[in-house]
Amino acid sequence: MAEKAILYDASKCTACRACQVACKNWNELEAVETTNRGTYENPADLSPQTWLKMEFREIGNNGTLRWLFSRRACMHCSDAACVKVCPTGALYYRPDGFVAIDKNKCTNCGYCVEFCPFDIPRLDVNRASGLGERVTKCTACTTPGLNRIDNDAIPACVKTCPTGALSYGNRDTLLAAAEARVQELGGNARLYGKDEVGGTHVLYVLEDSPTAYGLPEDPTVPAAATAHDILKPLGYAVAGVVALGLLLNVMVARARIISREEEK
């Protein structure tokens, strides 16, 4: 199967945020309560209810002012830290390269949250029990029951984009298109995601450095995650130990939530 990808061309994005709403609409994610924090950008962060958000950055002033928009959602890495550290295989690579979630296997350990170089996954924690239910993030519309990709539809965000800033297709085709676009734009334009972390399945055409868009210049899978990768078979073997560890995790998570709520 050919590897697939989503291409985000920042030079064509007007930050209308139709993608952000389409993501919630398709994936049945509830609105979160927000306040205006002195910016157009909202919600403040990704969350179990927000898998995709657009970011707004103002750079320079007067004659040099630029307003840069960027997409923040799962990059679907080829060398994905989250998959490496996942002790249960809940996070896995699909044949098309997207990183999907089998939520039945997720134990809510949170390693993926800790190790993702892009700070994407979030834990959906049941507030009443303190028990984690599953890891959440963009699945490129492959969530069971809401699977567009395997039903010959394109991701919801791509479908709704009015300007053509988002496109979906074979990764090598999109890479070629992106490279051509970068040539056309000239200046500081560059392609992001071709080789980063083994090559991502969300590609970016940027008009400036990744830093200007809030992206890591050189995202790497932390060494500790690699260690996890090596240890993973061992992890399966000592399932009992893992379970114990998970229980510990749940308790810690619950304590964290309770103390956070008390702070409020």
Add this chain to the structure above:
Amino acid sequence: MTNHWIDIRNADRIMIIGSNAAENHPISFKWVTEAKERGGKLISVDPRFTRTSSKADIYAPIRSGTDITFIGGMIRYILDDMQKLGPAGRRAKYNMTYVKEYTNAALIVNPAFKGPADTGTGLFSGYTASTNGTPGRLGAYDKSTWQYADTGKPASDPAVVNDTWQTWEDLDPNCVLRLMWNHFSRYTPEKVEEITGCPEDTFLEVAETYAQSGKPGTAGTIMYAMGTTQHTYGTQNIRDYAILQLLLANIGVAGGGINALRGTSNVQGSTDMLLLYHLLPGYLYMVNHNEQTLDDYLATAKKGRGIVTPQGLAGDKSAAWWWYNDDDPNSKKYIVSLLKAWYGDNATAGNEFGFSYLPKKTSGDDYSHIAIFEALAAGMIKGMMVWGQNPAVGGPDAEGERRALENLDWLVVSDLFETETAAFWKQDRAYDGKLPPSQIKTEVFLLPAACSYEKQGSISNSGRWAQWRWKAIDPIGQARPDLRITDELMLKLKELYEADANAPHRDAITNLYWDYHTSGDYADEADPNAVAKEINGYEWATGTPVTSFTGLKSDGSTTSGNWLYCGMFNADGTNKAKEHDPVDRSLNQIGLYSGWTWCWPVNRRIIYNRASVDLDGKPWDSQHPVISRVNGSWQGDVPDGGWPAINEADPGSKFLPFIMHKEGVGHLWGPGQAEGPLPEAYEPWESPLDTNLMTGVGNNGGRGTPGFNNPCCYVGELKINGEIMNERGMPDVFPCVGMTYRLTEHWQAGQMTRNHPWLIELQPQPIAELGEELAAEKGIKSGDIVRVSTARGSIDAVAIVTPRFRRLRVGGKDVDHVGVPWHWGYTGLSTGISPNGSSGNVLTPHVGDANTTIPEYKTFLCNIEKV
């Protein structure tokens, strides 16, 4: 739009001014983006750096309300360039054939004309000021000196027609081109910077870049919206764009035009039908009180729309569409067919087809939104029906308008939600009112309306495409389509009028032909298909649809509810608005998609398209041909009149391209406007300046100063129980320039989006945007709650401090802008911060444009403080 959405992709230059298309018309950026990919350049002119500006090749900041100076400067740049280049040079860089043959550049104007360059008062010849202190227009013009010297057969200046002129003195002192130079030569780059605050080098970059679209074979488009229109001189802002586009030969061509991005999906459709008080459907004149007979009415129509024949041009015949054929003019065919549609068998030659049944307006009186609310405040209106509108949020001086509603005995609101208008009496939330709800006697009826997915019918988009939409689900609860509500109401009214022999104007109601029930789902309610057929028109005797307005008759044998829509139906009764041919069959695939629904007039996708070809009928732009004359016939789009090309035709029938104008050519000179034949730079009603830097006239306070302000603008009072709600602010108290706008994430007066959690999440609260320098001086940080105040009222909002709001240097002083969206109110899921709903229009003044009386929402004086 003269053109249409897809056509934007054909533009080599795009200027977005008075519009924030990326945010308010997001889909338009599909085509803007495509134009850019094809090498087009995007220019954004706006007081604030918007999401549109973020995509632009050039961003030009201007002080709000100074478009006339900015565009006037561009016109000067082009005129100056044309003169300095000399005949050969200018012919290489500009389409001089278009300018001299297709516009009124060469025509000779009455020598008695005087403009601001002559008078030094900012006024044109013929002005009379109103009595001081009277609400209404500041004054009015006798326009006789603005007309052509020979009003029936205007002469032309051979120096323009032969294009031999080297200096301005070579031209006839009264020809349009020379008068334009007299006027616009004052709009120097230095003056542009001084008045608009746009740095001179940025302005010149814009002028040079956009002027490149004047070269034959290239096209530039102007996309504008309410940032252009909502000024006391909004019409003249658009006139300026028209002059610019005609000078650059950009009207009628692919990728060109003047493109009004309409504020909602069906604004075009409602304007076409009967939205505006001064027009009947299809832009026929509304009837005045002194036109008691059909002949009186037609005499007035002929005065404004008769035939004028320019002399000395290659074209020698003006179609003058409204009066095409003096014996049986189109104006008569259209009004008679309209009356026949409305009165059926009761419209006969013997009763002038029911002409006397039409309501008549008092000639010269204003019945626009502003005037209606002043009449309401004065207690002249007892009942009101509000459909799909929310004036308590959307109207200017909103707290004043909310209070004016107290004078109503009854109010009917038809909407999806309980709007602020329907809840105006909930005074604890609405405003600091004088009356407690228990003392407000207005009886309010809220009718639940079906939303667009719950009914079928057509909408007409900005590109004039009438597109049918089908019902997805049945209306929820008791909600009903507006059409069903109207139908039931009218049938009941007819019943009541029939029962009362003494009812006033009884025949006008009882004689109405009102028959929209068909079969199936529509056996007992009005069928939108029946209404669509009536709009199109049909043979009265047979019911067969008329397939073009050329088939309409003045003898009462045909009907048409709107002549412009005649042709939407096929003869077999099918509706082209429902057809979807996805193949682009236009010449060179320029994107006309003529089989995708239907557009008025006669499915012509680009209007004035006979200006897209030369005198032989060959397209100026061979890459993007709209129409082309090949072997004696036209190919491509439906041509603007099927007559032969000018050089092919016999003398006396060489038709000029601008067929709706009585003289057949485009109006560089526009003697029909209220405040002058050329746009002059006036200040907004509330201006930060003491002196108008173009006219030299000072701001003398009071209710406005002719020559400082637009001398014909409408200055309302909105007087409630003797208290004037529409106070005028001055810069000593209100030093900042305020403006209102919309956000991508919300819609108009907010009911459809402020009840939507996903959208509220994106933009949860009313905001006030301001620049970093002003914020530092005021001690305001992003996220602070601030109070924005004007002479009318104040609202609280969350501050966004941003470099996108740039301090401008204007007339030797610093000018800061403060911007507020106008979406918020006091009903729905997301409401404002202050009890008045933080509605942006609490701040705006009750003043209007000289021609249309559209409120000046876009510029006012304000102050901002941290709460």
